[in-house]
Amino acid sequence: MRALALAAALAAAAPLAAAPQERPSDEEIFGAPAAPERPGPEATPTPGAQGRPPPPQTPQGAEAEQPPAPARPDPLAIGGQLYLRSVLLAQEGVPLSEWALSSPSIIDGYLDARPNDRVRGFVLARTFFDPTIDPSQPGPFGTPARAQTQVVLDQLWVNFDVSHRAFVTAGRQHVKWGVARFWNPTDYLHAVRRDPLALFDARTGTSMVKVHVPWEERGWNFYGVALLEGDEAANQAGKLGAGGRAEIVLGNAELGLDALVRKGMDPRFGLDLSAGVGEVDVYGEAALRWGSVRPLYRLAVPGELTSYQAWQPGGFRPAVTAGASWSYKYSDEDTFTVGGEYAFDDNGYAGPDLYPVLFVTGAFTPFYLGRHYAGAWFLLPKPGRWNDTTITLSTLANLSDRSFITRLDWQVLVLTYLRVEAYAAAHYGDKRGEFRLGVDIPAQGAVPHVSVAAQVFDAGLALRVAL
Template sequence: MRIAAALVALAAATAALGQDRPTEDELFGKPPAESPPAAAQQEPKEPAPRPGEPAAPARPEEAELFGGTGSPNAAPPPAGRLVDRAEAETLRIGGQLYLRAQALWQEDVPPADWALSSPNLLDLWLDARPNDRVRAFVLGRMRYDPTAPVTSGAPSLSAAEQGILGYGTSTGGIAAGVRGPRAVLDQLWVNFDVARRVFVTAGRQHVKWGVGKFWNPTDYLHPVRRDPLAVFDERTGTTMVKVHVPWERRGWNAYGVALLDDAAGVDTPTNRLGRVGVGGRTEVVLGTVELGADALTQDGHRPRFGIDASAGVWDLDVYAEAALRTSRDAPRWREVSPGAPLVIRFGRVDPQGFTPAAVVGGSWSAKYSDEDTVTLGAEYSFDDAGYDSKGVYPFLLAGAPELTGDPSAPLRQRDPTAFRPFYLGRHYAGAFVLLPSPGTWNDTTFTVSVLGNLSDRSFVARLDHALLALTYLRVESFVAASFGARGGEFRLGVDVPLSDVAPGLPPDVTISVPPPVVQLGVALRVSL
């Protein structure tokens, strides 16, 4: 029933190990930083130009356009050209086709009733570079799910199934649970330089701050939090004007941004000068250590500050970042009326004082043969604004009241984004093992990852396999298992009396949603 659907929107471990969006420097010339765990088996890249300069006219890398400092699915560009050779240095056309299917097994559910989803994607881009100082780029994305209903009024999957299958965390504005096709603009920007010393990028673009792999609390320029287990980051870009001033001799960089979208992703328009957000970031290199500091402020939101560091220590690559803030990304709730119906049992707790969030992690790579390596990594995340237990989850899943809403309002008037998977608890931990091209399997990559919400003691483990076939075709598959405390974020099972959700209905009727057990998936990816 629809009430049951509203109660269980959990995005528990649904896709392969997450990929970071490219930094602004990777798009415009700075040599890319070390890839995140999922970025295994990258294709060789041409030497990058000086920091801050636009890259030489060439076909953009898949990692450059579709998320990640490198992608395990990146394929060499096709030999054929879509434009005349005389125009090859001026205009490039390309894209990506991503077909996938995912199934969810829940406790005591027969195979015939397992949830099924097929959220397919098509990305198309145009890249114009009339000379080495000007570049214009546009990328459009279309989503189509043949397993979903034709209209948005009758979703084919429950909220739990949509969440667990990866709909609810990083769709970036593309409607979930709707057949489509639905289109959205991902990027639309122009890049140019001023006297070859100052580099300007204006328009809808991706700019990532911070160094975290699984969690990234200082990623202030993306209003939607990244799903750390998503094989493909579907968040769309943010509209801004970015100014980059590099100090090439020292390898230092300074950035300024004017943000034309709302920093929190709400619908409040930025239609007056006072609503334009302002921020900046500096990066300093001291030997083998790189330090970063950033800040962002916008009318209607409290200022946000962040610091990060990364360094090589012996054979380890270590990193840390901290969000220094006096605000929270979403309203938080506390039980104020024990025993009351669920929808009015909790009261909103506004942030008070300093509420930091921090991430620390590292990775280690070792050769086990002349040509083969294995990489191990781990990360810990702390959020002072997170929940210590799972008791509030049913209330959040039912839809906490909107900021200006009435706690007793009908469910249709309640906030469906109150439950934010991967960013609910105070303490998280993650670990991964990356095995690219083992032995004679030169076109194969294996990744094992485990994430846990230490606050509610629920976990998910996932094995991913990627095979490069027929030069341009990437075949992906995965299996993920949930375990730990029932009712926790990654093993969410709910048993709630119907009267708790809708006061006045019979109290002897219980809404029961079984927890997830295993999720399976397969995908085909082609770079166009």
């Protein structure tokens, strides 16, 4: 039965394509056009962090106790965004009429309550809608049938300060650790890993209580978190997770130190560093961990895919990312940025032999399969007179299976509020590799020959408008 499930899953997986996704910034949520994001190291945002402005802090020498701030004239804001997308995937040897088409659109709606300058409540609900899904058919990898419409709660949090010295955010929220552009091994607080090519991060937040204590004299920041969910819900006191982060400024460098503990999981630690070296911004981060949060897979009999078994690695299993970027001003108002990044994961797979097994077991995680990755990018914001246009060229390589993807993104703001996004991506390299996903398995016993055409290219078009 495992073998039959393998064959069915591979056939179902053929039309799967990665779609561009990334979470909007506050400026986009609240209606103002967003400036192009600069790649490379950035300091982790300070409280209300992850795109939200921090609560006001007491100036040095001011009294800790202040009278309540007056109510805002309009304490409740309501808004959202529409994000309509279409993605087309071409496979080797497949006629144009059979190219896979999907339309994974998003509708966001939020309530933002700020009765005074020290209290804020925020709710964001997200609706996914894809009319190209057939609810009567099973999903990819043998999963149950998917609905055309899904509603999720992305954020639900309250933010307030304690005597202007500690800033508390409680509820479902986004907190990202790490400084890398493509791969963030220390992003411990999101259960789902980010698509490194995404322009819009559609992952939902994590329920936690976050406390931020700044040390204003030195510009240092300290965070403590209590996790209410992760790989499983914390429905017992013993299942709560706890962690912390320190951000320390050392001259022109910033050092981040992380720690996270939870019952049934080995402690995980992390560190990241970003600094300027001449005209070059360098950065790196390392996940210092033991074992694996999720089981890995191997074959009991070499070459026999039906003999797969799960196993839990032991010992020290680090993951490391290092990169650099350089910006050049080629005119009075225009710049471009180039950068590169390398990533290593000790829990990654050395080649594509087990990918069919990962399809069947649901352990196939795009962009996080191999042991060695490399990436490069070129960013051209507002070139010349095109002040509403941003162009990005990216290439990612899975060095372990020798597959590659090169993608060109074009973003332009028109009619003041309408953002048009288009991309095209080419897949090349080893046909069995992650970025091509071609499968050709000879017949094994009662299982017939299975063949899935390799990806050649995909393209997408999106319209985004703030409400």
